[in-house]
Amino acid sequence: MVQVKKVEVEQAITVAAYELFMEHGYSGTKIPQIAKRAGVSSANIYVYFGSKLDILTSIYEKWFAEHLEGLKSSLKTCPTPQEKLKKIFTSMWLDFPAADNGFCNNLIEALSAKGTKEKYSSNLRVSVEQSLDKMLASCLPGLKASQHKAIATFLLMAFDGYALNHHLHDGKQASPEEIDFLCNMIFAYEGA
Known part of the structure; x- marks a missing residue:
């Protein structure tokens, strides 16, 4: 039955x-x-x-989608491309890793668990990178599509590190100065 x-x-x-x-x-x-x-x-x-990882993935996908949607909405209030880019970096490297008591670290913990036999689909990573790619294209129109994708990948990979460091409580977080430096560097490259 x-x-x-x-x-x-x-x-x-x-x-x-x-x-x-x-x-x-x-x-x-x-x-x-x-x-x-x-x-x-x-x-x-x-x-x-099918597994505890499936439960977490289901929760995490919705969690991340809600946070990305909030980020997209907040970009509408940023008057300049520079402020939009800074908002993207700040959200990915400071706000999201700290959100909900560092909830995002659960996925990192799950995937790094020794001996895990559960399979993880890369669909979530691909979806997040695509969302970031579109946001980046809106504030960096002078860059090529491949460069937007590269920055999106960089943002997401560093996000994982900042999420883990947030969990460690004494771990390294991105500083506003580092975010400003990277954003300025990207805009300088775009203008070159």
């Missing part, structure tokens, strides 16, 4: 998992804990998700 999936059960699982990931991190959260908090059995979780 095929089990019918219920939206409210899936939502209860993701809400419970999100709360537990925030409290205990990815490795400190177990499927039975998620099930208990969601009010379902552990076996029932596997009707909705």
